[in-house]
Amino acid sequence: MSGDILKERPALFLASRLKRLAERMQGDVAALGGAVGLEIQPAQYSLLATLEAYGPQTIGELSQAMGLSQPAITRNAAKLAQMGLVAIDRLHKDQRHKTVSLTARGEADMACSKALVWPQVEAAVRDLLAGMETQFLAQIDAIETALAQKPLHQRFAPAGLRLLPFSDERAALFGAINREWIETMYRLEPADLDVLDHPRARIIEKGGEIWFVEAQGLGVVGTCALLKTGEGQYELGKMGVLEAARGRKAGEFLLREMIARVRALGARRLYLLSNSKSAAAVHLYEKLGFRHDEGIMREFGARYERCNVAMLFPLSATGAKAAA
Amino acid sequence: MSGDILKERPALFLASRLKRLAERMQGDVAALGGAVGLEIQPAQYSLLATLEAYGPQTIGELSQAMGLSQPAITRNAAKLAQMGLVAIDRLHKDQRHKTVSLTARGEADMACSKALVWPQVEAAVRDLLAGMETQFLAQIDAIETALAQKPLHQRFAPAGLRLLPFSDERAALFGAINREWIETMYRLEPADLDVLDHPRARIIEKGGEIWFVEAQGLGVVGTCALLKTGEGQYELGKMGVLEAARGRKAGEFLLREMIARVRALGARRLYLLSNSKSAAAVHLYEKLGFRHDEGIMREFGARYERCNVAMLFPLSATGAKAAA
DNA sequence: ACCATAAACATAACAAGACATATAACTTGC
DNA sequence: GCAAGTTATATGTCTTGTTATGTTTATGGT
Secondary structure, three states: OOOOHHHHOOOOOHHHHHHHHHHHHHHHHHHHHHHHOOOOOHHHHHHHHHHHHHOOEEHHHHHHHHOOOHHHHHHHHHHHHHOOOEEEEOOOOOOOOOEEEEOHHHHHHHHHHHHHOHHHHHHHHHHHHHHHHHHHHHHHHHHHHHHHHOOHHHOOOOOOEEEEEOOHHHHHHHHHHHHHHHHHHOOOOHHHHHHHHOHHHHOHHHOOEEEEEEEOOOEEEEEEEEEEEEOOEEEEEEEEEOHHHOOOOHHHHHHHHHHHHHHHOOOOEEEEEEOOOOHHHHHHHHHOOOEEOHHHHHHHHHHOOOOOEEEEEOOOOOOOOOOO | OOOOHHHHOOOOOHHHHHHHHHHHHHHHHHHHHHHHOOOOOHHHHHHHHHHHHHOOEEHHHHHHHHOOOHHHHHHHHHHHHHOOOEEEEOOOOOOOOOEEEEOHHHHHHHHHHHHHOHHHHHHHHHHHHHHHHHHHHHHHHHHHHHHHHOOHHHHOOOOOEEEEEOOHHHHHHHHHHHHHHHHHHOOOOHHHHHHHHOHHHHOHHHOOEEEEEEEOOOEEEEEEEEEEEEOOEEEEEEEEEOHHHOOOOHHHHHHHHHHHHHHHOOOOEEEEEEOOOOHHHHHHHHHOOOEEOHHHHHHHHHHOOOOOEEEEEOOOOOOOOOOO
């Protein structure tokens, strides 16, 4: 009996778990309402309750107040209108607005729900939450507030890092950043020099790409190249981050973006050649999914003197979408 | 700007809030995956992750492991198979089972997700949860466990109370329970006596109903009658709970059930007549939604000497379903 | 005064879950 | 050894949410 994967990666699968939990609870509430003879669905209570508490509202106001999308409200209101629980009229001076209000029957059903359903649900939920009720609800509250202030997608990218495309003004930076790390750890091979001095001719014009990372306040701090070495095949190389800018995950950010980029290009193979002396880099490659690969070593290993590590990213012929 | 109703009744609307939260988070995760060129939907990660962690599984095993319904798994697996990420085969000796396993491409996409998407999501969620991460996740865990042990619908009904229908053996109880409270607070009117001694003839055979509450270990502790006083019209009366059994919410339970019952009967009017001396009872009526009503007082108030309170339940012509 | 833009709502397509029920493969009891 | 029940999966329909896009009504600039 395998465990629950959702529990093993709790932060990753939090959303799925919350949904699963909510689904179960709503199902039970619906059953309770049904037993009482009310046809109101659990999700409709919030709309009716909003109308009861704050009086008639337009579709847009409801969407705002309930935190749901406008189409969700439109449909739900239409359904409730069909059931005879709300009325939808054009009362506003501005004829675009539609005002939703409780009908007498809607108020009656709400009274009934408040008597028969709500207290039961609240008691059951309190029982379920046992001691942690206050705390848990406060936390949900805090999460909602935090999410409203800064949505999740703004929390994805490491703050203050930005990807920049190649341009001739930045060509010199490409050489400079790479010279820094190559010279401190190895020595420049002739092949290196050629590429570093003529990035446009040697990389871009051969179908490859060069990208830069900019750190807020510091300017460009890193770069990386994708060399096209065949149809649907790219070599990741000449990746470097300035010594002065280490520790802000610029390399990880850049590498991630490169993988995404290669996928967007619809490539079939992405590999890289490196040296075990660059332990930090190799570790990063491993962390992001690159795997040591003998085949790559045999096929491309001879290209650089310093090469003793060859890695392949598991792409498979997938996700080939139009390049952005 | 009206507030958020979901926050004002937190226990009641917990499910809706969780769903709203989950929906927002999943939306953002989907956008992240899309940016990387992965077509995998957030909800599908859990299936793929389960396969990766525990190896090939049958549909049923997945349903079990992930805590979702079997149809949900069947459909999701079919979709993933169509995308080429999983294979579905009959490998089992028992030809009914279907085994779902990751294809090479599925493994590749998982590797990519693990590199590009998962760490970002985890970091973002941790950022969102800020300090409360451990605690919050532990609470979600506790709630899931509690819900698995005792589902919400088992937490609805007050423990140990049960509704019983009328039968001739219980006819005497009907009289006895009502005599207790009437005699202590008022005096028995002739109309009372007649009804209490002949419940079948005076109530049941006239289209009314009589119900009892049984408390675990104590036997029948309360009763209530619905007198049919017209087409689709019922009077709630002769409701009593034994002195010895007060404090266990038997009256509330009974009254709730009566309202539900009347709705099931498709009634248009439900009213009751009482006296302000029975303050506890009147308070209960108010709590469950009955409203003081002058019309009812004028129409029926003369029927009992002791009547100085008349109440109406807001039924409206609604929820008229077939009687159970 | 009129046309472009914006705002409020409607509609369509889709996602991901639920339950109910159908179908096919196995098991069991007589 | 076969009918009857059980079990594993498939399918239909509903709920409740989402985007994306279409319509209609206001508004504002030339």
